[in-house]
Amino acid sequence: MSKPRSLALPPRTRAYRLSTARGDFAVLDTAPPAGTRPHGTALLLPGYTGSKEDFLALLGPLSEAGYRAVAVDGRGQHETPGPRGRAAYRRKALALDAVAQAAALGDGPVHLLGHSFGGLVARAAAALAPDAFVSLTLLSSGPGRVARPQRIRVRALRGALALLPKERVWQATRWLDSRGEEPDAADPPELVRFLRRRWMRTRIAQLAGAGRLLLADPDGTTALSGLPLPLHIAYGDEEMVWPVADLAAAAARTGAHHTVVAGAGHSPNVSHPAELAAGLAAFWDAVPELVSAGARAAGASTGPAGAARSRPAGTGGGPRGRAGTG
Template sequence: MSRPLSFVPPACARARALATSRGDFAAIEALPAGEPLGTALLLPGFTGSKEDFNSLLQPLSAAGYRVVAVDGRGQYESAPPPAPEGYSQAELAADVLAQADALGVPVHLLGHSFGGHVARAAVLRDARPFRTFTMMSSGPAEISQGERERAKLLIDALAVMSMQQVWEAMSDMAPMEETPVDGADLHRRWMSTDPAQLVAAAGLLVAEPDRVDELAALRAVLPVHVVSGDEDGIWPPVLLDDMARRLGARRTVVPDAGHSPNTDRPAETAAALASFWRDHP
């Protein structure tokens, strides 16, 4: 489970609703002191939320960027769709396009883990709203074998157990590690997430096809950045090295970081993102 360093946004940021043509999405927006150099839209991963990016907001806004992190449909504080079909990848991609349109300018798009696959589906549908695209700890296709087995266990569990029961079972199997975040915050986020969203996202993660060649076809109009930690059991870094090569993309490996370099090494991660964005103003 993703563990943000804090659920409280930094002083440069505020919680807001991002109103779009497809409804409102819970967001956290950080603004620079002066005129923004650009706007970035950040999408969280599986079991995550917009708070996963809190530790990036101050350094990115200090670098001159307006940054908006959102909860996807059914994640934490964003409302679920009227029907489960709203969790299809095509519908989630349409949400991202609506979010970019609501921000009013071509945006630097970043997707972490599952959010990277959703973001990729959006740019493949229409790349015009995006200045750049960063896939953070997000691989070319489905998750690793061990992670597929864990995702299927979660799908099966949520079919017969409540969110509270699943939370207790997960806590028994893997007791909460020492973290700056109060366990009550993580529990509240888990309980506020729509279980149908978790089931749908897990299903997409175990079945995602390799769409790297499709994305590579856009390289003339959309610069791509592949970012990860130097250790990751979900998509091994060597797999992301090869994906970056196929894409002709910039590749950043953040030292001493795992699946969430945004929380493991936020200063180094923010510096790499800002450097990439500055090269594509």
């Protein structure tokens, strides 16, 4: 879970329900400043037990870089309603939601970013409908399995949700997050109220389904390599949910653009938004060139009748460092 440091909406941000072919989704939609040449639109998918507010600190820097940034609550998350049934939270259903959200934004193919569990959904959406997206970014999200301590934590949470009232699970989670200190002691009251409200509004079926997918997710590195999209793998050098070595290896194997944010943990979108935004904008700004190079390479290797791939092999080795561009 990401924990926003402030709940204030960035300038030029609208909170509304995005109507799609698969229902309405609560979003935060931040536009670039007036007079700025728009560079594109990014759709941001939050992680496990999270919500669109996890991107609040990132929306402003992305908009200042010329991008319309739209963060969304997935079905059953926070302010987006969701059914109770298990089938509604299967991988394909969530991927179809992301495809519908991209279409409803009305800006053509969009840059897709998934944070943590949102990366699993983003991978599935890109594989299902690659034409809906112009690029794919996995933020603090690997194509491999999560680290063992996190698997244990997810299993414990799913077990508690099956046995205990949701309020009891919330209190236990708060105590664990405080590392044994008095619950809520370090957080301002308005943030505690928000975190509790988000937890209570999120469907148990969504929490159980997302946890199940996290635990069962197979290594998707090979599938990522076959996607016809420019790929970006980004994370903090203090990431703890996915092993950093595995993320670096996946970036090398897939030829992905690769950004490591120095000093950041699992949520660079909260802790290092300016540095992360710089890395994202550098990648997104380069996407037209990557697509063009991929088409030329595919044409050279397959001839006029061959299908052009949008992402050439060997686009890795991209920006690294504290600012994401060093």
